[in-house]
Amino acid sequence: MVMADPRRAAALGAKLLARAERDRDPGNVAASLRILGLAARELQDPALAAARLRRSVAVAVRARREDLAAQSRMSLALVLNDLGRPRAALREIDRALSALDGLPLARARMQHGILLRRLGRDEQALEAYTSALAAFRRHDDRLWQARALTNRGVLQAYRGGFAAARADLGRAEQLYRELSLPAAAAQAQHNLGFAAACSGDIVTALTWYDRADEYFRRSGSRPAEALIDRAELLLAARLLPEAQQAAQEAVEIAAAARLGTLLPQARLLQARAALAAGDAAAAREPALLAGRAFARQQRERWAVLARYLQARAGARQRPGRLRALAAALDEAGWPEQALEARLYAAGAGDTAALDELATADPGRGPARLRIRACHAQALSRLHHGDLAGARRALRAGLRLLDQYRAALGAIELRVLSSAEGEDLAELGVRLAVSERSARQVLAWAERWRAATLRLPPSTPHDDPELVRELARLRRVTAELAGDSLDAVRRARPLQRQRALEDAIRRRTWRTAATAPTVDVPGSVDEILAALGERALVELIEQDGRLLGVVAAGGRVRLHPLADTAALGLETAALRFAMRRLVLRYGSTASLAAAEAAARHGLRQLDEWLLRPLARAIGGRELVVVPTGALQALPWAALPTCLGRPVTVAPSATAWARGTTARRTDLDERFVLVAAARPDHAIGEAEALARLDPAAQLLTGARATVGATLAAIDGARRVHLAAHGEFRADNPLFSHLDLADGPLTVHDLTTLRRAPDLVVLSACDTGLSAVHPGDELMGLTAALLGAGARTLVASTGPVDDEATRELMLGLHQRLRTGSDPAAALAAAQAAAPPEKWATAYGFSCFGSGAA
Structure with a gap:
């Protein structure tokens, strides 16, 4: 019951304790105190758990019930480890092991394995888990089988045995479900996510983490360890603000519960996230506090990582110190950080580190580690004068990045992943510049630039929950757009809007790539x-x-x-x-x-x-x-x-590639969409309809998001006149305001056949957030990524009347056969001189063809 419903178990334990004390039954007093201690641990109060378990041990010892004392010591050992006291924990588990036999001894051995694992003694821990699991199977103890499988699965994931980890954790989840233990099943799901994260499979990891997190949120208790794992994954996905937030939440929960083992690990994540965001000053204190805690706890494996992060966060980075730490990181089992340390040392001019980089193996480990290994090999080969070998290593690294990016379905994750190739591309361009080869400079720039657009669109159009969440977001946004709400009454819908946007982002991160194929850049x-x-x-x-x-x-x-x-x-x-x-x-x-x-x-x-x-x-x-x-x-x-x-x-x-022959999957429809606001929009669309009476016209209340998406899907040419907004804080929620709310970037990803030409007659619709590799996020990038060949959009605000005249001139010229780029240039040249800022605020994006 402690695992299924710890609050109910605690209430029942208190009643049992009162009865045992009334009956003066020391055995039942000790057992009841153990129940209360275990429940307190599940409720993330390790200090209270330790107090109750110590009292349980004392009562059992006085009653000469060594079996009960040993079982309470076994539980106390885990709680002491939670509190960051590993030596005291080992003393308690050793005393428990000496007093137990049979099934209780097997349980104590498994708990011993948990302590050994946290001290970095992985081989001994694995042996303890496997031995205990065999005993549980002999005794048909399914609960402890599940516990042993969970612990062994997590250890296998750490060691790189991902298939074995998935098998153990999948079986553990099944057992927990059979035993009607939803909290434990959720933890097993989280650990399946952890195994996927260790293998570099971000999408699967996010899927499992979110599934488990749904239970944690409902139960009102998000474990600090789960938040640490989530922060680690978000950091790998380069979702840096989200990683920093998760690490901060983990620190707060671990500190409040006095989880001495997890608190320094959470602080390490804080330091790593700050360094990834370029804020070395913010990384110094958490790295220092974590290092001190690990030293007190004699957790040398973690202490090495803390010392490395302290060196990275220092005002002066000494290359020799970084190289020495790289060797220690290797020995402690931190291969990614060891390679990173050598790369930083090499970048600071340490030639010995350049020699060591030659041993980096691009054939082993997750994709991100292999990409960095290619960079390491390129630097080492360049150091030894092997320019051709350096270029081969750089190209190999960028091919790995292409494969890694193609396995991601979400636009946001694809865009952010390009940062993994920044060092490779910069070195390739640098080599080309040093040889004064303009062709090679162009080739290397194109190898990395806007590579997301070379991938086939990955559309989450088959996710009904996403469609419902987008519809709810439109309703909330429409409510906020009303003038009747004062500041106080706006607070609640603003909160709902933020929650919906967060839920939509998280859902899209889990989008799987529909066809993870890699398209090479043009020669x-x-x-x-x-x-x-x-x-x-x-x-x-x-x-x-x-x-x-x-x-x-x-x-x-x-x-x-x-x-x-x-x-x-x-x-x-x-x-x-x-x-x-x-x-x-x-x-x-x-x-x-x-x-x-x-x-x-x-x-x-x-x-x-x-x-x-x-x-x-x-x-x-x-x-x-x-x-x-x-x-x-x-x-x-x-x-x-x-x-x-x-x-x-x-x-x-x-x-x-956008200038190739006209697409045959589109019909020749011309679709005009105009919202009720701004005032000129409907008049502009109706004037354009008079130029082309065959055009399909959606205006006013008919210009809803659903009707617009249905109309433009598969059309050759589209004109959208509405208020536009670029969201610098969250570019994928940049939008056009239609009759029932915003048409966002997320809505546009549902298009199956994007139009050839899209004209966005609205403010700021040509703006994009720019990420490494000149990867773009915004309305323009979304439409190009969905397959549109050309867009006409503005990178600033526009004047209504001037825009109407410019659009009429543009479409008149398009009807005579001009390409969009030429038609726009001619329309801009004909604009009234006093309105030049509006006319020339529009640009032709994409291929310029239609």
Whole structure:
């Protein structure tokens, strides 16, 4: 009953204790106190558990009931270990072992195995679990069989025996269910997730963790150990804010319950998450506190890891110290951290560490470890002058990253996983630059850039619960959009909105890849062939400087450009000035100043970015592949681009493949959708419908999310006029406001056949969050990822009337056969001069074809 319902067991134990004390029955007093101690442990109060178990031992010893005393010592040993007192725990379990025989002895041996495991004595622990399990099977003790299988399964996962771990843990879950022990079954499910996490299978691990967490949340008790494991997995998935939050919650729970064993482990996760987020200062205290605790507890395996994190978080990193710690980490069984330490030491100039990197094995371990091993081999080979070998290792690492990313179904996880290849791609570009090979620079940049878009879309359209959660989110958002709610009454729907968004994100993380195939990037020759008479400008950041690769006329050239810091500041200032011009903020004088600032910013950015490339690009139509903050630049407004068709592409490969023959899976429908707000939207859609009477029109109350998705799925051309919002805090909830609420990025992932051309007549819909590898998240990236070839969208606010005229001009030119990039350029050139900020806020994204 303690495992099934610890509160009920505690209540019954208290009654039994009162009766035993009334009857002056020391045996039953000792047994009742043990029940109360075990219940307190299940309820995460180890201090109370220890007090009750010590009293149970004392009562049993006075009554000369050594069997009862030994059983209570066995339980006390686990509680003392929870409290971070492993030596006292071993003393108690040793005394228990000497006094027991038969089935109780087998149980004590299994508990001994738990203590040995936590002290890093894995072989002895495995032997203890296996021996105890055989005894439980002989006695047909199914509860303790399940416990032994659980402990052995977790140990097998630590040791890399993933198939054996899954078998043990799966059988344990089955036994717990047969015994009607849902809490224990949930813990077994969590441990199945842990085994998947150890093997690098993020999607399966999240699925099991969430299944177990549903029970933990319902029961009102989330174990600190489960939160530690979740934080570890979120860290591996590069979901850094979520990892930091889970680690913080684990610290709070472990500290409140005085779980001395788990508290330093939770603090280590805090330190690791802070370091991953680039905040060394925040990592220092938790790493130091964890190290001190592990030293007191004589847990040397964990203490080594704490010392490494302290060294990483230090103000000065000594390469020799890191290399020495790498050897200790290897010996303690932390291969990933050992390799990481050597890579940091090598990066700091330790040549001995470079020699040691040669032993890294890309053929063993989870994908992330193998990717890093490829980087290590590349550095070692480069150190020894083997440039060809270094390039082979880099390419092998990026192939592994492609496979790893392809196994993930969620857009968010795919995008974030690209950071695993950052060091590989940067080294490849660096080698190409050192050899002054423009073709190789382009090839290496394309090898990593926007690689998520090379994967087939992975759509969770068959998940009915996701559809229901999105519908609930729309209702809450519509409620918040009403003017009748004051600040107090808005609090509850805001809370529901945040909870729904969190639930939707977590659900999409568990999306499995529908077809985990890997598509290689385009070759330089493929890109040149697709360009024809156009010119490609691909921008690459290296060591704080921007490089421009120009491909035109069958040639590829490399040009050094400006400092990236200056470019970022000037881009932000330009966007601010253009925003003021569109929204008409301020007096006449301040608007004149904004006009002057915007014009100056455009000239300055053009001078830095395109003027140095003028001879190479000539008068050709441009394909621009930006990087970083330049993704949000209004490229068409730069002096060099005025009147010239310009396509902004996430990568040259994505652009080239989007220019292929028209898709045959689409019908020729033109769909027009307009929400009731802003005021011009319906008029704009109706004016466009008059240009094309055959167009399918959804306006006002008919323009719901469901109707819109159904209408645009499989259409050739789509125009959406509505309020738009880019969510910088959560880009996958960027949206268009339709009749019944927001049409989000998550909704767009349900499209089975994305349109060829999508025009988003709304504010900020061309904005994207930019991640390593110039991976993008936002409405534009979602539609391109779903299969759309071209989008026209704005990277800033827009003026209603100016937008209406621009859209009419755009579609008139599209009807005469112009490509979207050319049609947009001509419509922008014809816009009223006083409305230039709105007109040139729109860009043509993707392939520029339709």
